[in-house]
Amino acid sequence: MTVTQITHHDLDGYGAATIVGAHVDVARIVHVPRYSDVGPVVEDELKRLNKAKASETLIMTDLGLESVAVKFIKSFAAMNRRREEAGALSADVDTGSARESASKQRHRLIVLDHHASSIGQLQEQGLEPTAVEGGANLMRFDLQDPDIVVLIDDGVCATRMAYVHRALYATREADGLEALVEAVDALDLWKKERPAFRGGLTLDEIFWDNVSNLVPIGHPWHDRFVGELLKAVSALLSAGASPAEIETQVGATRKAIVDGFLAGEPDDDRSLTTRMRIARVLARSTELFRPLSDGTLLSFGLDSGTFQRVSDLIMEGGGATRVMNVQRMGSVSLRSNNETALDGARKFRGGGHRDAAGGKLPSGSAFSLADALAQVEPVLNPPPPDPSASPFAALKGWKG
16 A cells, blocks of 8 residues: 655654555655645645545655645545545445445554644544543544554653554564663653753754755655654664764765665665765656756755756756755755856746746745645746737727
8 A cells, every 4th residue: 555644744744654665665745844735735636636546655644734734634534435425436336345435445544743733724624532541642533534653742752652652553573772762752742851852952953954955855755765764863872972073973874875775776876975976866756856848957955065956957967957955944946057047037026047046936835745846837937918808808809
């Protein structure tokens, strides 16, 4: 069964993704930095799942359930009912295959959250909690659907919830994750009295220093890289290494992970820095870039250093003459090798140099590559005016 995870863009969200990924193969992970972005993300996911023929599993972790997320959970239950009814209608009830057909149509939803505010949001929409035996703060919300599990526990972090409740999704067991769970739990709940708190601070620093500036979100290696880095640092913590000792080993640890990823790559040059080596891979990535109608390649969320290196490699290799990057907060960067970057930037109320310029999205923000593409294309390459929309269109052909 295909598994998708939607999780928060912080240490706890990535910790939960690392735990889930250690226990089941996850086809796609969506990271949500801002709770205001949850709405568009879950709306897109509901549309996708509605069209999916085979059953899938969606795991939501550390999202802080606002009203739009609760509405999504209820809509998920309604979708399952519709899919079950459609499956039953298409099955042969006389042979008893209706139940089997319907069960194949239904999707699974697992929600693991630890925000106290989520309880009130669920209650506001008519969902009441029931205590779960063995959990001091653990509450379960019943959607009257056996394929939907909603658990809220404000006494632990999402990483620990993913670990403790792994039986809900796991297809295999994994060892050596306890130090990661303890460190993230202490840090996320800000339990300074715990021995693991200092390790949590160390993990948090390393996480933010590396989460986006080497293997960016959107590349297939992104979650593998961050997960491997978190597990490697947690192993050092478990072995008793101090924060200062770990800090000196981060570069070598990061390099070792990238060495594994690039093993067998014919054009890998180990005399270069890790970022230089990764930039070559990113420049070939079809996942990070989308072509616009004029041939410009568009990326989303790359940090400025990565974009500078990768755009140069793309243009040097003849992949495009102009490359554009949109940040989540709406800033736009353009690079070119034919003096068209400035022309593009001016359409976004910007300026700069002929081959290096920038501007701002009219809306002020974007939440994904697809969203950025939808906003950029009509501004950079506006459609030609429709002659029929002219107030003089009715006079065409008039000979009076």
